[in-house]
Amino acid sequence: MSKPGEEIMEVVMTLIMYGGDARSSAMEAIAAARNNDFERAQKKLDGSVEAINKAHEIQTELLAKEADGQKVEVTLLLVHAGDHVMNAMTYHDLAEEITELYKRIN
Template sequence: MEELENIIFELIVYAGNGKSSAMEAIQEAKKGEFEKADQSLKDASVELGKAHKYQTSLIQAEAAGKATTITLLLIHAQDHFMSAMTVIDLATEIVEIYKTR
């Protein structure tokens, strides 16, 4: 169970980092700092990629027959991951809108 918890916490951390970087990108775009905004979006993507690796490890383990115990913590991690994906997608669009102003 300890290994599963470590994976879950890594998923939460990297998804949270990605979401935070995406929000920073919006703030930078608001100020007209588009290079910084673009870098924050790149950082967000990198962090989300790290989170995705942990999510994939859980999926692969289950596909290999190693059932994962569904816990509130795991659900929380998945929620973080999915919301980070959404925020990054929206932040990308918002930055583009600011660039056209």
């Protein structure tokens, strides 16, 4: 049985991990596009979306729990983890646009 707070810490760390993976993949997509490797850029963008979707599933589970009347412990760390995910989504969107720009330029 987990101690109080352990479950939310696992959620926090998982969200931060997926957010970091998504952001890194988006940055790698930009680097690949800069080098005219658009196939690799697309694979990295796809990886970014996959990580974002996994993070979103976790967030949706938390929302569903709360909507069902279960108490969800909202901590500053959880808010911080959510920021990581949102930041990753922004990086992904920009990486898509930058990749398209590199395609047009080249």
